[in-house]
Amino acid sequence: MSLIILDRDGVINHDSDDFIKSPAEWEPIDGSLEAIARLNHAGYRVVVITNQSGIARGFLDTETLNRIHSKMRRMLAHVGGKLEAVLFCPHGPEDGCNCRKPKDGAFVELAHRLRIKLAQIPAVGDSLRDIQAAQSAGAIPILVKTGKGEQTLANGIPEGVAVYDDLSAVVTALLESAE
Numbered sequence: 001m002s003l004i005i006l007d008r009d010g011v012i013n014h015d016s017d018d019f020i021k022s023p024a025e026w027e028p029i030d031g032s033l034e035a036i037a038r039l040n041h042a043g044y045r046v047v048v049i050t051n052q053s054g055i056a057r058g059f060l061d062t063e064t065l066n067r068i069h070s071k072m073r074r075m076l077a078h079v080g081g082k083l084e085a086v087l088f089c090p091h092g093p094e095d096g097c098n099c100r101k102p103k104d105g106a107f108v109e110l111a112h113r114l115r116i117k118l119a120q121i122p123a124v125g126d127s128l129r130d131i132q133a134a135q136s137a138g139a140i141p142i143l144v145k146t147g148k149g150e151q152t153l154a155n156g157i158p159e160g161v162a163v164y165d166d167l168s169a170v171v172t173a174l175l176e177s178a179e
Contacts, residue, residue: 002043003114003121004174005107005139008050008086010126010147011167012036012072019054022064023071029146031168037081038171042178045084049106051129056092065090085110102129107137124170127152131161142170 009015012032054060087106089099098105111118123134126147134141143163164170
């Protein structure tokens with residue numbers, strides 16, 4: 001089974017410092033949905049792991065988040081793609097939970113659910129906390145320059161982390177290396 005883990009905001013959709021609080025605010029990054037569909041067609045299962053502290057901060061509720069994810073899934077289906085699962089952490093930074101990246105609790109939960117080890121599983125994100133969570137869980141972190149990626153890169157990332165312009169470039173590299 002080929003699996004890839006993606007962060008949501010800044011990887012699949014445009015990020016906002018004001019949080020994505022409604023389906024209307026959720027807009028995909030050019031080429032990201034098509035990149036996921038390419039992964040699906042190549043036999044990859046795609047899972048999203050995302051921090052959604054806007055819930056803890058009172059900017060949106062779980063029902064609204066589910067509507068946002070429904071929009072994402074509909075738009076993805078329109079281009080021939082699908083997500084295996086979306087795991088989200090609804091907690092704020094001060095809540096001390098294990099599911100909020102940079103901790104790896106959501107990754108550990110995914111590995112437990114699928115009964116797999118995450119070694120050799122790529123995990124794509126745009127922030128240092130995405131990289132740290134992937135590394136802690138034993139996955140292979142990949143940074144994209146979209147979202148907060150350029151700023152993350154400028155602030156410094158751990159040695160050996162692959163960096164790509166966007167999700168489409170990551171997918172092209174993954175699929176070419178598999179040939």
